[in-house]
Amino acid sequence: MSFLKSLAVTTLAGLVMMPSLSFAQERRQDTTPRKESLKIWGAQLEELEYRYSDDGEELATWNGDFFYGTDELKFRWLTSGEYAIEEQAYEGLENQIVGQVPISTFFDAKAGIRFDTPEGPDRTYAVLGIAGLAPQWFEIDANFYVSKDGDTSTELDAEYELLLTNYWILTASLDATMAFSEDREIGVGKGLVSTETGLRLSYDLIDRSFSPYVGVVHERKYGDSADFARADGAGTEQWFAVIGARLSF
Amino acid sequence: MKLIKPLIAALAMFVSVTALGAGAHGDGHASKSGEAGKPSEASRTITVAMYDNYYEPESIAVKSGETVRFVVENKGNLVHEFNIGTPAMHEGHQKEMVKMVEHGVIQGGKLNRGMMSMDMGDGQSMKHDDPNSILLEPGESKELVWKFSDKADIEFACNVPGHYQSGMYGNVNFN
Amino acid sequence: MKLRFLASAFGLMMPAIVFAGEYNLTVDRIQIDTGDFVKEGIGYNGASPGPVLRFKEGEEVSINVTNNLDEMTSIHWHGLILPFKQDGVPGISFTGIKPGETFTYNFPIIQSGTYWFHSHSGFQEPDGAFGAIVIEPEGREPYRYDRDYVVQLTDKHPHSGDRIMRNLKMMADYYNRQQLTVGDFAEDASEKGFLATLKDRMMWGDMRMMKVDVEDVQGFTGMINGKGPDQNWTGLFEPGERIRLRFINSSAMTYFDVRIPGLEMTVVQADGNNVQPVTVDEFRIGVAETYDVLVRPKTAEAYTIFAESMGRSGFARATLATKEGLEAPVPSLREPPLLTMADMGEMEGMAGMDHGSMAGMDQPDMEGMDHSKMAGMNQSDMEGMDHSKMAGMSQSGMEGMDHSKMAGMKQSGMEGMDHSKMAGMNQSGMEGMDHSKMAGMKQSGMEGMDHSKMAMDDGSVSDPFYAKGSGLLPVAANGGKFLSYADLKAQKPLFEEREATREIELRLTGNMERYIWSINGVKYEDADPIRLQYGERVRFKFVNETMMTHPMHLHGMWSILDVGAGQLNPVKHTVSVQPGTTVYMETEVDAPGQWAFHCHLSYHAATGMFRKIIVEGGPETPAAAVSEQSVKVGGGA
DSSP: OHHHHHHHHHHHHHHHHHHHHHHHHHSOOOOSGGGSOOOEEEEEEEEEEEEEETTSOEEEEEEEEEEEEOSSOEEEEEEEEEEETTTTEEEEEEEEEEEEEEOSSSEEEEEEEEEEOOSSOOEEEEEEEEEEEEGGGEEEEEEEEEETTOOEEEEEEEEEEEESSSSEEEEEEEEEEEESSOBGGGTBOSEEEEEEEEEEEEEOOBTTTEEEEEEEEEEEEOHHHHHHHHHTTOOSEEEEEEEEEEEEO | OTTHHHHHHHHHHHHHHHHHTTGGGOOSGGGGTEEEOOGGGOOEEEEEEEETTEEESSEEEEOTTOEEEEEEEEOSSSOEEEEEEOHHHHHHHHHHHHHHHHTTSEETTEEOHHHHTSBOSSSOBOOOOOTTEEEEOTTOEEEEEEEEOSSOOEEEEOOSTTTTTTTOEEEEEEO | OHHHHHHHHHHHHHHHHHTEEEEEEEEEEEEEEOSSOEEEEEEETTBSSOOOEEEETTOEEEEEEEEOSSSOBOOEEETOOOOGGGSOOBTTTBOOBOTTOEEEEEEEOOOOEEEEEEOOSTTTTTTTOEEEEEEEOSSOOSSOOSEEEEEEEEEEOSSOHHHHHHHHHHOTTTTOOOOOOHHHHHHHHHHHOHHHHHHHHHHHHHHTOOTTTTOSSOSOEEEETTBOTTTOEEEEOOTTOOEEEEEEEOOSSOOEEEEOTTOOEEEEEETTEEEEEEEESEEEEOTTOEEEEEEOOOSSOOEEEEEEETTSSOEEEEEEESSTTOOOOOOOOOOOOOOOGGGGTTGGGSTTOOGGGGGGGSSGGGOOOBGGGOGGGOOSOBBOOBGGGGGGGOOTTOOOOBOTTOGGGOSSOOBOOBOTTOGGGOOTTOOOOBOGGGGGGOSSOBOOOOGGGOBOTTSOBOOTTSOTTOTTOOOOTTSSOBOOGGGOOBSSOSSOOOOOSEEEEEEEEEETTTTEEEETTBOGGGOOOEEEETTOEEEEEEEEOSSSOEEEEESSSOEEEOSSOGGGOOEESEEEEOTTOEEEEEEEOOOOEEEEEEESSHHHHHTTOEEEEEEEOOTTOHHHHHHHHHHHHHHHO
């Protein structure tokens, strides 16, 4: 009896399955790239410039990133450096690899690793940050770093573009670093460490791919960090005239 | 059904009587294309069918001074006009017809005859009672007797907005 | 007897012999010269646009498409009603056409009018892979003309489609060169005051939205029939002739406002279907739409066909003349439009939208819908005041719809003032719509109150398919008549009129900053198909919650656009939904299989404003046939 029953069920299931199977075959699945997440890459050198300071120092600096990914997850390599031309040495050289996911309409969260490999001691940090567009069109990039030795610091990067025309753009930027613990070896004191303020006037020459600019940059160290710099025989404040270009591919 | 037919006929007669009886109303328009003819003088009958939005036939041949009885049937689903005149007359009339649509006298396939006699306040009415023209709802049929004058650039046309422009006109050729 | 048999056999064979047409298309990599730049692109039979395919209603066509590219391709027959496997959408109708392969499409032509075809693979269409289709009807056309020209518009960009997509994803305003500048601020400040201007900018800045977000992709050269403005495509005529111009917008992203200074245009067809002729001075053609117009130049002078982009960032230009080489003045571009808060009307549903920041919406320019300004209504005999066309009014900030001031309407009676279709207006913010004072209106018949011509206070004209106060509301350059969807009425109903069996709401959603476009907040990649049942009539409710215009295109079945004309609602294949508005269309689900349904802006479709529609059941689905068979097998066992 139960055998018969199960046979009936199997047959029934088969009957039900058959049309649905053929139905599934009939209904083509969209396996084209359209049905997949759109994969996008981009490369940008926001700053690629020559700096000449008020005390005659010459620097070549850059600040850029490369990304690859989807709306849901991007991988980003951020790179920045300051190369002292006379000394032929990297005063700063920083690379970050982060993964980036959206957390709100306008903001992404980032997590990854940062490698600092300038002249002198190297550092490796874990990075946690958010980046996005704040009200009134301020571009914000805020990061929290923890070094291998447990030193913690934060960095806030804000940028605002003022459109003089649709091609002449005045960009104001502020970069501030604050440390929660001292790292004497690399000249970082507790508290506000340094700021870099810039004002650059650019012109979009080829689309938004090539935009040469001129500008001024002001760098300053604060508190203990300033004291460390003075002790090491370096200045605490510098003005630069800059000339360079913004590139994107 | 039995009732409706005579009703339509009566209505058609009423309207055609008013249309034809308004000859005195003419504003000189008609002089270029001819004038209302006497039915007794009609030499022949031409049947013109109106569709959405074209005529059949699309051209007719007449002689100078000939009186023709036109039997015009609206076989379409929209209101159509049969109007004999020069292109310039049609153009002038089209402006009036735009008003008739704007004011809801002509609504697609319906004609609000009650409104046509109303004074629009600017000295104009929408009687549409010129003797060179008839305006028909779908399914209606009416007669127009016309005495053609000398050879002239004359078309029969529907001046319901957009219809003339989209080609609802026919040529009157003189031979 | 024998003879009759022979005759009937011959009769049977005749249609097959006479009405079978074979066509060949090759898909080629080509050079496209716009006059401003030369760009590698994709064309058909060596050119972009490809050849005009001329079919005849009743014809069985077979079209051999040879792919000479090194990538997959496809051709979609835009607007044609055909079996779904012939519809040409890779992944939905078929697998696509491999490099080197020749694929043969076979389908009957069961309609007439102006249509077009294009690749549905990647960004081949923006790269140039499109052409026109002209189908001659079986009977006569309900209009007459002496000459017939296809006028196919496109927005050719110096960047490839892939590059544009990438740039937009990197930076949504990459191509927007109409952004408000310091100079604009100074200008506005001197006009409206510094504080008012600052407040205005802060309000938009708070939302991180741009008033200038009308055209995502600027920097293109507008082209007509493959010619840029300087190359000046010319259509010849003799004075007094009637010319049929078949406008097709094959742009990737650009709406055009089309006019021919000196000529009125009589619109006789929209999206391939005849409409009751309406004479206009200018019309806006959405991406993928077609409009056929008749013009009649009476003199031998030249006329410019001028197609300004909706955002005024570019234009296409051609000429009608009695001989090649003649030119008429080319108008200059008008001021770019600016979006208003009205265009943000329905943004409540947007993720992360902060309601607090929308306080600015209760501003004077959005104050109550005041009918007292409807000067044009002081007429008698208005019947059937039909508000169903007022889709565009659904803004949240709409307070105080005050009918009490409609003094001019207190005349002979209004029959059937039908507010029941005012679905779009049932928004939370709509208080105090007071009909109680409308007593005076109940007199004799008010007929044909045409909202499409509602004269506004400032002398401009409103259009029920734009949000009230919308910055995108088109105005004719000569102050004359600008075509509205509300003017479109079918010449002949294509379908029996019946109640829709159900309504499906599709919110058009997006995130401009991330350049993500979606439906009901879900991108295509994450979305389930929309399932329709064969035989039902579905009412689609489009609620545009974005600040951009979306031309929504349903494949395989007609889109009956609700303009409030009942059975005479126009039948389209592409329905444009303006920001801040709700638009309804109905579809008779009469085509089994699966179909694409998407925004026809290339980069909106590619980023997710796309759906697959599955029509279940129906007499001719192979699936249904198979299931019938298997039931039989089961019965036998």
